[in-house]
Amino acid sequence: MRSFDVKQMLLEKDILLEAGTNELEVLVFSLDGRPYGINVAKVREVISPPTVHRMPSSHESVEGAFRLRDRVIPLINLARFLGMESSVAPKDSRIVVTEFNSVLNSFRVDDVRRIYRVSWDHIEPLPSIPEFSDTPITAVTRIDDVITPMLDFEMIVDRIHAFSGLRPEITPVTDAGHRQGRHIAIAEDSVTVQQLISDTLTTAGYENVVIFNNGLSLWEWLEAQAADGPETLSDRIDVVIADIEMPRMDGLHLTKRVREHPVLGGLPIIIFSSLITPDNLKKGKSVGATMQISKPELFHVVTILDDLLSGRVAEEEARATSSMPARSG
Structure with missing residues (x-):
């Protein structure tokens, strides 16, 4: 299983960010020929396709799970979740392993392009209108003169797993x-x-x-x-x-x-x-x-x-x- 450690690559290129610079690194990947972005801070590594074990009664976008250094990680087919078609054979795809909310997940994408440093000034939120309330995109930016959506991976994981650990029991109070x-x-x-x-x-x-x-x-x-x-x-x-x-x-x-x-x-x-x-x-x-x-x-x-x-x-x-x-x- 071939992989590369994104954080190590950033260290080698000396582009890790200091606090308060209002910048981020964006890992750009593709689905059906279109670019999408994810904050590098959410990415653990990128690997070639592993052997996947199917999981019964799982969400239609979950292909199964695989083992990576003694951790069992679910694999989500991102194109399938978004209602898109993949433009490459599964063996030629890439797996983006993420870690956020203290949980590991992984996403199959067609290809991983490269990492870009971007100012948050150049990232625009979606308009706060009802038509966009269910869209798993938090913002858009322009990279190499191409509009690149930033996917809302928290929304995606929350929808797939139904219970993500974010939803507490909310008990109304009488004396507030x-x-x-x-x-x-x-x-x-x-x-x-x-x-x-x-x-x-x-x-x-x-x-x-x-x-x-x-x-x-x-x-x-x-x-x-x-x-x-x-x-x-x-x-x-x-x-x-x-x-x-x-x-x-x-x-x-x-x-x-x-x-x-x-x-x-x-x-x-x-x-x-x-x-x-x-x-x-x-x-x-x-x-x-x-x-x-x-x-x-x-x-x-x-x-x-x-x-x-x-x-x-x-x-x-x-x-x-x-x-x-x-x-x-």
């Missing part, structure tokens, strides 16, 4: 008076995750929740809230929750800009991402994130908000205890 007056702003580009976190917070009693599908829109909104100075800021915003990878401005760059702002600088910021790795934990701390949690830990968000906003956990203590969940899957 201490939460109702709080204001929370969220930046998250995945429609699936937007709905999950919104349902979780509003059911828990956090009713004043505003959601943006990219980091730049949230940043511009925050600047507007700070325009009248620190005296009125607490009446408008109490905490920010931000994904890492987002169009226009990523969560790390957003955090850096908030910390540098004379009025917004003390605002608690929770990084809520599928990419909470040891490396990203360091990056988050370096730009001043208050807390960093992985998306499968969604059930912790309400408790963390309660502790932060009640003062039970001080800002400095919260930063010191930011942690990554144990690896699973």
Whole structure:
């Protein structure tokens, strides 16, 4: 089984990113001759087609599973999921092995082209209209003068597995008076995750929740809230929750800009991402994130908000205890 380690290739080319640069590396692959992109931070490696063992009663897009260094990994036929035809024979395809939300998955694609460094400024979110609500695409960019969609792999995995570990039991509360007056702003580009976190917070009693599908829109909104100075800021915003990878401005760059702002600088910021790795934990701390949690830990968000906003956990203590969940899957 021939493979190449994407992270090692980046190290050799010396193109790994520093925190807060508002850039990402995009692995471009093809399906039926068309280019698509995935954030390299989600990619473990790319391998040639392995021997696959079929799994009964699985989703029609799941070809089966294979073993890779003592890990059993499901294989998803990406073209089949998207209702497309593959343009190559299975033996000539490539398998993109991913790791996000602390879980390994893999996707069969026709070909892998190369890695590009792209500024989030050049990645545009899809319009927030009902027609695009079920589209497994978070954004589009232009690479080598060709429009390249960025697929929403979190939505794809969530739909295929039905239970992805993201969906907590949401229990309505009867006494949420201490939460109702709080204001929370969220930046998250995945429609699936937007709905999950919104349902979780509003059911828990956090009713004043505003959601943006990219980091730049949230940043511009925050600047507007700070325009009248620190005296009125607490009446408008109490905490920010931000994904890492987002169009226009990523969560790390957003955090850096908030910390540098004379009025917004003390605002608690929770990084809520599928990419909470040891490396990203360091990056988050370096730009001043208050807390960093992985998306499968969604059930912790309400408790963390309660502790932060009640003062039970001080800002400095919260930063010191930011942690990554144990690896699973």
